[in-house]
Amino acid sequence: MSDFDDRLAALDPAAAQPYRHPNLDGLITRITSQRVVVANHAWRRFQLKMASALAASALLTVGAITALQGAGSVLPLLSMQSTSIGGASQTNPKPVLGAMALFEEYHFATGPGLTTATPTGLSFKLHVPSNQSAEALRVAAIFGVVGPTLTISGSSTDTTITDSSGRSLDYASSALPQWYYSLSSPAVAPATTTDTSNANLPSHATLEADVRGYLAKLGYGYNTSAPNFSTSTVTTTSADGTTQGSMNTETVTYSVDVAGIATDQPVEFSVDASNHVIYASGPAFSVNSTSNYPLQSPADGVAALNAEQQSRFPSSTSATTSAPLAGPPIVDVTLTSVSLALATYQLTDGTTWLLPVYNYVGVSSNADGTSSTSDWYVLAVDPSYLQVSSHSSGAGPHGPINY
């Protein structure tokens, strides 16, 4: 495959059915007639649709608090807007049924090999650098982005430092800040091909030693595990299509570990044949404090998975069902193993945590007789220690436009 962009563009779900408002003139008239800021009818409809659900939400929140008080716990509630885990890591995603098709509804069953014992798992409150530009400069210096002619640009959520040779360090502030080092600025996106036949690249051991050295200098204190190596040939082309040059690279991607538990954070390094770091990225955090929140059992986690599916696909007789959705196909999943991992959460007080999650491995039985293996995640902390807020916080961390 030579042109991945074209392949992606060919799958654009809006290409075959470009959006066209049914009454653009009416829309313009309706909006421009409003000189006073009021909640418009569209948003009001959304609010009305959600009203009954929010009432139920409040009851559940109170229930959670009551349960906590009954337990007499001294641990504070973990207050968050959503227990959803970001990212996707299904190892064998199932095909969708076509544009706008919904996914399958999964029914989870506990396999015989699944342990029923409730493990213990620590929760980690993280410290993230408070001074974005200072941390960016520190990390930049570690990667050699230094000199008298540094260019510093960015915004309140991002700082980019570039030296006279084009090396750059981009530091993005978010709930969990990330740093990105690049040897050069790829003004024109390079084409990358996987080519494992290249010789004369640094060994895996050399690359791992490189990473250890840089991480020690960065000083965040986290460890890495599960290295995944790949060899690529990167060809850079100019805007007119002429080839500027090719470069063989060796890349390693690690999972960041805290206290021996894998997190959802990766660290990535690429080097060239001369063992120069071409690209590197990772999170900027250290562990601030540790708490021992009780966990729900793996069996309760499975029940939670099933309940979540039922909530996503309410029955057709449900009074709250308003979307004109066809019923999804049912897929039976047998969960065969479970392990603990750590996932990043930002609490409503602004603090960032790594909280234990159950990572289930399950085998799905497909309609065509085949089976596939997938990972499923659920927050492992006992739900009585969670308080999910019922209000919106406005724009997200990358949203430059607030209203």
Next chain:
Amino acid sequence: MVSRDEDRFTRLVREHSPAVGNYLRRRLYPLSPADLDDLVEETLLVVWRRLDDVPDDAELPWMIGVARNVLRNARRSKNRRVAFEATLTPSRDEPSAEESVVADTTVREALSSLGDDDREFLLLHAWDGLDTHELAKLYAISTNAAAVRLSRAQRRFRELLSASEDG
């Protein structure tokens, strides 16, 4: 009499509402297709309220930024309902809105394995046609940083796709 503001707003709507609508359509799930026009209208209402803030050199990225916030709020409302009714988490393997409308299994698998930020950068470029300058405006980052992130997302996607097809 039509004011200058109305003239500008009308031009913005006629030029960019199809792109805004397409952006929302691509990422609509788990909302209903019936909500699409409402989301477009909500986006354009914000544009009207904030007309003076729309930068001349980045109109579309600015409007997509608004659409993104509108979509995020609508999804958050939807998610609140789901989360509270179940008092548990959606599983991590839940496909993103973009994945849910891609029928090519191999591409979907690669997109699924991509991080959220990488996927958004990749598809804003490939589907919504934003170049690095526009991505930089949207994310309030430097053009250089946008180029680096786009390049990284493309590289990771290509690697994932190649690995999937080789496997």
